[in-house]
Amino acid sequence: MFRKVYYWIDERLNIRPYIRKEILDKPVHGRLNFTYCFGGMTFFLFLLLTITGVSMAIYYVPSPDHAYDTVDYLTYQIFMGKVIRGVHHWAANLMVVTVFLHMLRVYIHGAYKKPRELNWITGVMLFVLVLSFSFTGYLLPWDQKAYWATKVGTQMPGSVPLIGDYVVRVLRGGSKIGALTLSRFYVLHVIFLPSMIAALLIGHFAMIRRQGIAEPL
Amino acid sequence: MSPKDITRRRLMEIGIKVMGGFISATSAFPIIGFITAPSLKQEEDKWIDVGAINDFPPGTYIKGVMESQVKDGWYITKERALCWIKVDGDKIVAVSATCSHLGCNVYWDEASKNFKCPCHAGVYDSEGKVIKGPPPRALDRLQVKVEGERILVNSIPVPYGEGKNV
Amino acid sequence: MENIKKTEEKEGTTFYPSHLFKEMVVMMFVFVLVSFILALVFPVKLGDPADPTDSSFVPKPEWYFLAIFQLLKYFPGVFEAIAAVGVPVGSIILLMLLPLIDKNPERRPRKRPIAMALMVIILAVTAILTLLGAVT
Structure with a gap:
């Protein structure tokens, strides 16, 4: 069945040679040890986070009146709620670990050097996105931890002279943490950052395909 | 290729840049304005009732909860904030509980007679002046007035040493 | 470019199925770790509701x-x-x-x-x- 559909599409678009050459038969080093897997792990965690995140977004309402109650509902009252939110939480934590190990491996192997400078730079951008994800995601349950961590975190740019106060206000959508902060962080967490990370991931992977994995030492 | 073609081509190239630039520039202004507008709104001050004078035994700092109706964007809600109030004879002092470092609530430690911040270990004396830790300046003060038996504080904090009732 | 060519010559295997198989093993490991061990043994908690007056x-x-x-x-x-x-x-x-x-x-x-x-x-x-x- 799958083969039939594939051939039907191929008859019209002629994608088979491309898929064979660029994906399936693409040569890869035979002697890659497990330290080369941290990037793949991170991507897999990204997929887990997307699926569990979209699932939770079905129930979650980003308003100070409802955020806490909807998270409580989706965690404790819905079938598998604890698991879905638990996977999202732990995958996010583990993702920081795998990103860190991935970067460490690339650094130790000097794989960021010419000609792969651009891939390192997109990688650092992805790292910043991952941290932004965890910071914005933290506020969404609207519990004590969420409120105070966000209050302190968004106050940090305020220490910069002249523009600091303005940055804090733009981050919060006002001078205080409130309804506007929550909807801002929600949009960043589920719309803005995911589209940015998707675009950068495509670039990151396309460059690996183009240049190949750095030769193992 | 004749010179005419080159001019035509050049013209179109310039046209693409000009039109692209126009579209980006004119859309940037409303979009950035739209996103940041509520952030720039200045808060209006108001007087908030924190309780009767009798609720605050004199001589020490007691927790005052400032509860007021606010409009947070579209959301009309009861906003709650914390301050520390000391009644000393005729003099009433209201110290903002917001740490001047990164905005955690400070608490009054009766044993050491200090204000302490739980977040990054800032310590203030009983006047709200910094003794130890990272806070850059003293705790803000809140203006106080008494109406009948009720204590009212102003919602906009004043830096230590400025304004009345400090 | 020379660097890339040299790399390609030394590569010994193809993406499908051998490399994808390796990746799949790793994904299995992560999946089991996250969903069956961490999420079930250490469930994530929801704290008390946000309270701006807490000190x-x-x-x-x-x-x-x-x-x-x-x-x-x-x-x-x-x-x-x-x-x-x-x-x-x-x-x-x-x-x-x-x-x-x-x-x-x-x-x-x-x-x-x-x-x-x-x-x-x-x-x-x-x-x-x-x-x-x-x-x-």
Whole structure:
């Protein structure tokens, strides 16, 4: 069945040679040890986070009146709620670990050097996105931890002279943490950052395909 | 290729840049304005009732909860904030509980007679002046007035040493 | 380009199925770890509702922000901006520019003593800050 559909599409678009050459038969080093897997792990965690995140977004309402109650509902009252939110939480934590190990491996192997400078730079951008994800995601349950961590975190740019106060206000959508902060962080967490990370991931992977994995030492 | 073609081509190239630039520039202004507008709104001050004078035994700092109706964007809600109030004879002092470092609530430690911040270990004396830790300046003060038996504080904090009732 | 060609010649296997198989094994490992071990044994909790009038709650950030959390304690007053903005933004910019700063083509770690020493120092300082942030 799958083969039939594939051939039907191929008859019209002629994608088979491309898929064979660029994906399936693409040569890869035979002697890659497990330290080369941290990037793949991170991507897999990204997929887990997307699926569990979209699932939770079905129930979650980003308003100070409802955020806490909807998270409580989706965690404790819905079938598998604890698991879905638990996977999202732990995958996010583990993702920081795998990103860190991935970067460490690339650094130790000097794989960021010419000609792969651009891939390192997109990688650092992805790292910043991952941290932004965890910071914005933290506020969404609207519990004590969420409120105070966000209050302190968004106050940090305020220490910069002249523009600091303005940055804090733009981050919060006002001078205080409130309804506007929550909807801002929600949009960043589920719309803005995911589209940015998707675009950068495509670039990151396309460059690996183009240049190949750095030769193992 | 004749010179005419080159001019035509050049013209179109310039046209693409000009039109692209126009579209980006004119859309940037409303979009950035739209996103940041509520952030720039200045808060209006108001007087908030924190309780009767009798609720605050004199001589020490007691927790005052400032509860007021606010409009947070579209959301009309009861906003709650914390301050520390000391009644000393005729003099009433209201110290903002917001740490001047990164905005955690400070608490009054009766044993050491200090204000302490739980977040990054800032310590203030009983006047709200910094003794130890990272806070850059003293705790803000809140203006106080008494109406009948009720204590009212102003919602906009004043830096230590400025304004009345400090 | 030459570098890339040389790399390709030495490569011994194809993406499908042998490399994908390896990746799948790793994904299985991560999947089981996250969904069957972590999510079930250590369920995530929802704390008390946000309360702006609380003065006893100590907001400790997630473990990966503990180093900055701890660093904030060491920069009092006007120097606060150094820890709050300077160090994080500065390190990200340096990290991003790394391939443009370090142009030494040598890749083997043993022949890059400065790069490796820097790495060890930065990791050690971050680890110490994180530990201090966790215990205090």
